[in-house]
Amino acid sequence: MLETTDKEAFVLEVHHRLSAVYGTQIKYFHDLDPLSELMSALLSHRTKNRDSGEAFANLMDTFGSWEAVRIAPTEAVQQAIKPCTWPEQKAPRIQQVLTLILEKHGSLTLNFLADMEVHAARQWLEELPGVGPKSSAAVMSFSTLRAKALPVDSHHFRVAVRLGIIEEKIGEGKANRVLENLLPPDFTAQEMYDNHQVMMRHGQKVCFHYKPNCKDCVLLDRCPTGQRLVNKP
Incomplete structure (x- = not known):
């Protein structure tokens, strides 16, 4: 593994190389308020985007x-989110989180997070059941808050592990803040969002879970995993 200062330089190099392929100033894919973004994040756990998106739309159309x-019957919420995985677990969890937000803040909104420092806002969110670093970062970054936070999904994580930036044993939860701290401190919220997007897209389009397309990878010369796979007898 690289030393921290070497990692920071390497992470920035990776960012620039992938940005040359996938672009910069990438458009945000959501314009949801932070509470809606949190509900979307809770629905998305271990669920394809298409299915969690359908579940989210069903909730809005139904309620x-x-x-x-x-305040709806839990069975009705469960039926509405049936397209996502584990609706029997997610329905009561969503209702529990909504009730806790109302109790803690006094109204059913997360817009107040805009007035908090990002780290404090994420801590507040992570006190809610089922909300970890990935979800808190998603709320801060993807929602209309447009704050400086780095979500790390499975694709992003896989690329970082294969490049040797982090070890797989660290897990996606802890990887979130480790990878965020390796980015330049003067990165803007947009640049941090771009980093997530280019890492994720590279995992989706080249660095596949099975049979990664290493020969066409722009990072092959810097990737120990790719070098090993390409030179494998």
Whole structure:
């Protein structure tokens, strides 16, 4: 593994190489308020984007507001989110989280997070059941808050591990802040979002879970995993 200063330089090199392929100033894919983004994140756990998106739309079409979701019969919420995995677990969890937000803040909104320092806002979110570093970063970055936070999904994580930036045993949860801290401190929220997007897209388009396309990888000369696979007898 590289030393921290070498890792920082390497991470920036990776960022620039992938940005040359996948672009910069990447458009945000959501314009959801932070509470809606949190609900979307809770639905997305171990679920394909298409299915969690359908579940989210069903909730809005069926109930119309998060307060209506909160007080609805749990069975009705479960039925609405049936497209996602484990709806029997996610329905009561969503209602529990909505109730806790109402109790802790006094109203059913997360817009107040805009007035908090990002680290403090993420800590507040992570006190909620089922909300870890990935979800808190997603709320801060993807929502209309557009804050400086680095979500790390499975694709992003896989690319970072194969490049030797982090060890697989660290897990996606802890990797979130480790990878964020390796980015330049003067990175803007947009640049941090771009980093997540280019790492994720590279994992989706080249660095596949099975049979990665190493020969066409722009990072092959710097990737120990790719070098090993390409030179494998």
